[in-house]
Amino acid sequence: MSKEKFITLISGAVPLPVENIDTDQIIPARFLKATTREGFGENLFRDWRFDANNQLIEGFVLNNKSYSGKILVAGKNFGCGSSREHAAWAIHDYGFKVVISSFFADIFKNNALNNGVLPLVVSDSFLKRLFDLIAATPTAQITVDLQNQQVKLPDGTSEAFEINAYKKTCLMNGYDDIDYLLSLRTEIRAFDQAHA
Amino acid sequence: MSQKPKTIFEKIWDAHVVKRAEGYPDALFIDRHFIHEVTSPQAFDGLRQRGIPLFNVSRTTATADHNVPTKDQHLPIKEALSRHQVETLRKNCKEFGVELYDLGHPFQGIVHIIGPELGLTQPGMTIVCGDSHTSTHGAFGSIAFGIGTSEVEQVMATQCILQYKPRTMKIEINGTLGKGVVSKDIILYIISRISASGATGYFVEYAGSAISGLSMEARMTICNMSIEMGARGGLIAPDETTFNYLKGRRFAPQGAAFEKAVGQWKQLATDEGAVYDKVLQYDAADIAPMITYGTNPGMGMKVTDRIPTQHELKEISEQASFVKSLEYMGLEQGTPLLGKPVDYVFIGSCTNARIEDLRLVAGIVKGKKKAAGVEVWVIPGSKQVEEQAIREGLDKVFAEAGFELRSPGCSACLGMNEDKVPAGKYCISTSNRNFEGRQGPKSRTFLASPLSAAVAAITGKVTDVREFI
Numbered sequence A: 001m002s003k004e005k006f007i008t009l010i011s012g013a014v015p016l017p018v019e020n021i022d023t024d025q026i027i028p029a030r031f032l033k034a035t036t037r038e039g040f041g042e043n044l045f046r047d048w049r050f051d052a053n054n055q056l057i058e059g060f061v062l063n064n065k066s067y068s069g070k071i072l073v074a075g076k077n078f079g080c081g082s083s084r085e086h087a088a089w090a091i092h093d094y095g096f097k098v099v100i101s102s103f104f105a106d107i108f109k110n111n112a113l114n115n116g117v118l119p120l121v122v123s124d125s126f127l128k129r130l131f132d133l134i135a136a137t138p139t140a141q142i143t144v145d146l147q148n149q150q151v152k153l154p155d156g157t158s159e160a161f162e163i164n165a166y167k168k169t170c171l172m173n174g175y176d177d178i179d180y181l182l183s184l185r186t187e188i189r190a191f192d193q194a195h196a
Numbered sequence B: 001m002s003q004k005p006k007t008i009f010e011k012i013w014d015a016h017v018v019k020r021a022e023g024y025p026d027a028l029f030i031d032r033h034f035i036h037e038v039t040s041p042q043a044f045d046g047l048r049q050r051g052i053p054l055f056n057v058s059r060t061t062a063t064a065d066h067n068v069p070t071k072d073q074h075l076p077i078k079e080a081l082s083r084h085q086v087e088t089l090r091k092n093c094k095e096f097g098v099e100l101y102d103l104g105h106p107f108q109g110i111v112h113i114i115g116p117e118l119g120l121t122q123p124g125m126t127i128v129c130g131d132s133h134t135s136t137h138g139a140f141g142s143i144a145f146g147i148g149t150s151e152v153e154q155v156m157a158t159q160c161i162l163q164y165k166p167r168t169m170k171i172e173i174n175g176t177l178g179k180g181v182v183s184k185d186i187i188l189y190i191i192s193r194i195s196a197s198g199a200t201g202y203f204v205e206y207a208g209s210a211i212s213g214l215s216m217e218a219r220m221t222i223c224n225m226s227i228e229m230g231a232r233g234g235l236i237a238p239d240e241t242t243f244n245y246l247k248g249r250r251f252a253p254q255g256a257a258f259e260k261a262v263g264q265w266k267q268l269a270t271d272e273g274a275v276y277d278k279v280l281q282y283d284a285a286d287i288a289p290m291i292t293y294g295t296n297p298g299m300g301m302k303v304t305d306r307i308p309t310q311h312e313l314k315e316i317s318e319q320a321s322f323v324k325s326l327e328y329m330g331l332e333q334g335t336p337l338l339g340k341p342v343d344y345v346f347i348g349s350c351t352n353a354r355i356e357d358l359r360l361v362a363g364i365v366k367g368k369k370k371a372a373g374v375e376v377w378v379i380p381g382s383k384q385v386e387e388q389a390i391r392e393g394l395d396k397v398f399a400e401a402g403f404e405l406r407s408p409g410c411s412a413c414l415g416m417n418e419d420k421v422p423a424g425k426y427c428i429s430t431s432n433r434n435f436e437g438r439q440g441p442k443s444r445t446f447l448a449s450p451l452s453a454a455v456a457a458i459t460g461k462v463t464d465v466r467e468f469i
């Protein structure tokens, strides 16, 4: 399934300055029972957004109307824990296209990329600056320039980010890993038979 | 021999690269693919949309574990969505011809327990599953790791996934373990030292005399939790313990083929002079019975220690998350956990629900009774473990102690099936995650070894197992 193409994004950002946000927070296990990929956004950060009586928890940032946008900014080691791709689906379905943090868990990073969500790694100091900036100006517009691998803040400062060249091509063109693998089927068949 | 010395990890990885092309990740061949009901339905849908079958269906094995009830497994699953997911797995396996160890099947159980006990997991293999604790299988000297559903679909469609080779880390533990210290304590100790993200980007090899002295069951517990420090996976080089465990298992090579396989498996060791990207060393004597106090597995300590204060943390940036975590747990900074009453005891999960774990628990509780007011669940990891426990009479020991032995499944390891820890309650658990809400909304988890969990069940509070033995 090919994805939307990602080139440049200019958007507001939602700050979540918590470290080690695990996939059980992003999408609690009891919401993993669907057999399709749709609708997970509704339960993104479910237990932080809603209390036991399904009432909105006012203080949680996703319930705060001052913040909006397609960029989620989170503390380090985002996405640790389970391999559930439902976490990436929930983030994507909710409308985020980029997650910025100073550190991502491996499986989450792969899952995000496989769903057209860019996990963008910045330095600890840049992350702190970003949190401060959003706190001061909740509507601040952040520019994510994938082509040039730059994230820019409204005050003119910017930071370069790394992304694997292959993954960048996939994101920019909406390609999927599986298309490439399917093209290797003859070689794989030979390998499989040799290792039976 | 002019070849560059290699780690065992590199040997297995390199032997499975179907294609390495400039600018692309490696196309890595997967020997064994395990699937379960939660992370497979969308992948099967993908195949259906493309109109393709599984690339090699004989390399895939399915079971139902996450959603299953642990009581009355012969009855239809009560909860509609769980039932639907298990039925979808059934339907998909039938349509695509995948071997399924369904509820009621003598081989059913938690996916990471049944693979090894059936001999499907073997040294030198590449093994994946849409589940992060796939790292468990690394105990046999294999490259085993969890993947997302898009990758499950890739493996179904092509028997390969695209992966960058992770960096390598060796964690060496030498010396003799103290009294009451078991493999769960080793891994909780390591994670408490290097944090929940300390091995991110790495594939770990565990080595040293304290590791090679462990049984296969104990090794699996360690490899299981590799993911809890962020590692892609963790492995232990195969040795006689591994070969003895595998001999005669249903899907292991048999007879002469087994001897031949052992000959090949013996090559699977890190060469002298091979270089790791990182090496850590610990002394087994420094490890004590461990317990976690927070909401990630890195927040652990010796059971006799006190919870740190926020000012003792290495980084100021960690303070806010630390405070939030203790608030969730209802615990005070700087206080000990010893003596803290527990409401639930969960002995189970792919970390500690093998027969050896149940034997450890039965050994220490024999002739004793659980404390009043504590609910104790013992959930075997598989049908075979359950039957073995009954054959050995462990069920009677548990019954006399007031422990409830149920049927296999993931159970209270994650709040997805009927077994949940209620909001605000404390559970000492042999599972692998203490995340907020992991065992049910607002549940509070202390991770510990089966021994520590068992003694807490008897005393009704967090206890130092060494006072008991």
Ligand code: SF4
Pocket (backbone or CB within 6 Å): B065, B066, B110, B111, B112, B131, B133, B349, B350, B351, B409, B410, B413, B414, B431, B432
């Ligand atoms: S027992 Fe727990 S960790 Fe293991 S597979 Fe089941 S849910 Fe995952």
